[in-house]
Amino acid sequence: VACHVGKDTVLENCPDNTALLALNGMPGLLLDAKYDRDEMTLTVPREKIVEACEVVKVAGYNFLEDVTCVDWYPSDPRFQVTYHILSHRLKQRIRLLAMVSEADAAGTAIDSIIPVWPSANFYEREIFDLFGVRFNHHPNLIRIMMPDEWEGHPLRKDYPVEGYR
Amino acid sequence: MPLTVDPILLDPNQTNSSLTNVINESARHNEINANTSKDQTMVLNMGPQHPSTHGVLRLLLEIDGETVIKCAPDIGYLHTGIEKTCEAKFYQQVVPLTDRIDYLCPMTNNLAYCLAVEKLIGMEIPERAEYLRVMLNELTRIQSHLVWLGTHAMDLGALTVFLYCFREREEILRIFENVSGQRMMTSYFRVGGLSLDPPIDFYAQVQAFLKMMPSKIDEYENLLSGNPIWIGRTKGVGHLTAEEAIALGVTGPPLRASGVDWDLRRDMPYSGYEKFDFKVPVSNDGDVWARYVVRMEEMRESIKIAQQALDGLPSGPIAADAPKIVLPEREKMKTQMESLIHHFKIVTEGFAVPAGQVYQAVESPRGEMGYYVVSDGTAKPYRVHMRNPSFATLQALETMCKGKLLADVVAVIGSIDIVLGEIDR
Numbered sequence: 001v002a003c004h005v006g007k008d009t010v011l012e013n014c015p016d017n018t019a020l021l022a023l024n025g026m027p028g029l030l031l032d033a034k035y036d037r038d039e040m041t042l043t044v045p046r047e048k049i050v051e052a053c054e055v056v057k058v059a060g061y062n063f064l065e066d067v068t069c070v071d072w073y074p075s076d077p078r079f080q081v082t083y084h085i086l087s088h089r090l091k092q093r094i095r096l097l098a099m100v101s102e103a104d105a106a107g108t109a110i111d112s113i114i115p116v117w118p119s120a121n122f123y124e125r126e127i128f129d130l131f132g133v134r135f136n137h138h139p140n141l142i143r144i145m146m147p148d149e150w151e152g153h154p155l156r157k158d159y160p161v162e163g164y165r
Numbered sequence: 166m167p168l169t170v171d172p173i174l175l176d177p178n179q180t181n182s183s184l185t186n187v188i189n190e191s192a193r194h195n196e197i198n199a200n201t202s203k204d205q206t207m208v209l210n211m212g213p214q215h216p217s218t219h220g221v222l223r224l225l226l227e228i229d230g231e232t233v234i235k236c237a238p239d240i241g242y243l244h245t246g247i248e249k250t251c252e253a254k255f256y257q258q259v260v261p262l263t264d265r266i267d268y269l270c271p272m273t274n275n276l277a278y279c280l281a282v283e284k285l286i287g288m289e290i291p292e293r294a295e296y297l298r299v300m301l302n303e304l305t306r307i308q309s310h311l312v313w314l315g316t317h318a319m320d321l322g323a324l325t326v327f328l329y330c331f332r333e334r335e336e337i338l339r340i341f342e343n344v345s346g347q348r349m350m351t352s353y354f355r356v357g358g359l360s361l362d363p364p365i366d367f368y369a370q371v372q373a374f375l376k377m378m379p380s381k382i383d384e385y386e387n388l389l390s391g392n393p394i395w396i397g398r399t400k401g402v403g404h405l406t407a408e409e410a411i412a413l414g415v416t417g418p419p420l421r422a423s424g425v426d427w428d429l430r431r432d433m434p435y436s437g438y439e440k441f442d443f444k445v446p447v448s449n450d451g452d453v454w455a456r457y458v459v460r461m462e463e464m465r466e467s468i469k470i471a472q473q474a475l476d477g478l479p480s481g482p483i484a485a486d487a488p489k490i491v492l493p494e495r496e497k498m499k500t501q502m503e504s505l506i507h508h509f510k511i512v513t514e515g516f517a518v519p520a521g522q523v524y525q526a527v528e529s530p531r532g533e534m535g536y537y538v539v540s541d542g543t544a545k546p547y548r549v550h551m552r553n554p555s556f557a558t559l560q561a562l563e564t565m566c567k568g569k570l571l572a573d574v575v576a577v578i579g580s581i582d583i584v585l586g587e588i589d590r
Binding site: 036037039041062063064065066068070071082084088091093095117118119121122123130143144145146147154155159161 | 240241244246248249250252253284285287411412413414425427432433521522523524526533535537539547548550552556557559560589590
């Protein structure tokens with residue numbers, strides 16, 4: 001199975017990927033790209049995530065499937081916010097990544113994409129609850145799974161599986 | 166069981182945040198009550214132990230008389246941290262956990278997870294295993310839809326349907342027990358194939374069920390489709406347009422009932438679904454009735470797919486030829502040194518999976534179920550995330566209930582077929 005790493009290599013090998021071309025056409029939106037196991041992964045700057053989502057939405061990727069996060073502790077930037085976006089027309093899926101450092105996670109971490117896809121609401125609350133990454137301009141950023149008075153964020157890698165005792 | 170009524174009178178000057186405040190400050194509701202006097206609306210607390218919320222869903226409903234003004238789901242009562250637990254298990258040990266996410270479609274969960282890990286490894290599985298997986302997945306879909314139909318009809322007052330549905334569901338559970346040893350938490354699929362070849366009487370059992378089932382579906386429809394109460398409770402209730410459904414992340418039967426012709430089995434085939442001939446039922450009405458019609462048709466299509474899988478079932482192995490990943494047969498393990506070593510290594514150390522990240526989506530009875538598995542090259546997954554259909558569909562509840570009667574909330578919850586196990590994980 002083909003695996004292409006790096007923006008230039010992917011641009012060369014996947015010249016007909018709509019999302020790749022759309023993001024590459026806008027200045028400063030595409031940081032990195034990877035094509036692996038038939039899946040396209042595109043890294044965008046965290047400050048421009050809303051703009052990137054709008055660009056891919058216009059390009060035909062109409063359905064937000066999933067938003068989640070991966071904690072790459074102890075690397076920096078630590079949090080990888082992951083968006084899976086589907087195109088009903090192209091029958092194709094892309095993955096957008098935005099990296100958030102630990103210092104930013106509690107502050108101006110990343111903008112909410114609710115203006116583009118309202119379905120991001122619960123997913124962003126879940127990431128805030130379980131990873132402690134904040135979403136700016138989210139209308140209701142409160143815990144969703146854990147009790148309101150819970151301390152800590154359970155899906156972080158430095159949180160033990162059994163919880164703190 | 167009566168409604169848990171929590172009559173909190175809200176300050177009319179409070180705006181959007183009022184419900185949030187209620188969630189956060191429910192302990193202080195007496196104070197809120199004392200401080201307000203002239204109000205138009207009230208907040209009704211529905212659940213988490215209300216029988217028609219299908220589990221432990223808690224809804225905070227702001228109502229004006231009998232009209233719903235706002236509807237805020239409060240979830241997390243079943244949160245067990247399965248995603249965190251997965252990170253501490255070997256890849257193969259995660260399979261039993263996936264059963265427990267959506268406990269009405271264990272085989273679908275197994276399939277999505279196994280396909281994701283197989284994609285990470287780059288593994289081809291034998292055609293026989295693919296066919297059996299498809300057949301069992303379609304039986305799972307019928308089984309799940311039967312629970313949906315029975316409980317949905319019971320919520321709306323038609324008790325008989327529930328007994329009929331569970332009668333046929335029992336047959337499917339017997340098939341599952343025969344094939345995997347378990348009625349509900351089957352854990353039958355393995356990374357690389359299936360755990361065991363089905364017993365000899367399995368095929369006749371499935372054939373008898375597939376032959377009997379179409380007339381039973383007609384029977385349910387005879388009970389409901391012409392029933393004026395059923396029609397009155399479902400037609401024009403809980404309307405959702407195609408644009409709203411897409412914006413709110415709705416998938417599966419509710420999406421198709423809103424007129425979006427999208428089914429992952431046909432449009433992005435997995436596990437050999439491209440080899441099967443079936444129709445995707447779509448309706449343009451977008452109401453509770455349309456979801457009923459779509460699911461009833463889906464059951465008929467599932468019977469057709471399962472029949473094709475049974476008729477065309479190839480012979481051959483049921484697991485891939487990968488001795489370092491798939492456990493050896495019992496007999497070989499007892500007689501061959503090498504198989505014994507492999508068995509010991511797989512059980513004690515697991516198997517390493519090449520680094521990378523994949524997202525594998527399948528069409529579960531409730532919609533798109535996606536497994537996002539991240540590997541760092543070790544024998545345990547670095548991160549497993551489940552994209553569950555009910556979690557997203559729940560966000561559309563407010564759109565469907567707003568401005569409608571309180572009694573319709575029950576019909577709408579039934580029609581989106583939520584399973585709290587997969588919402589809270």
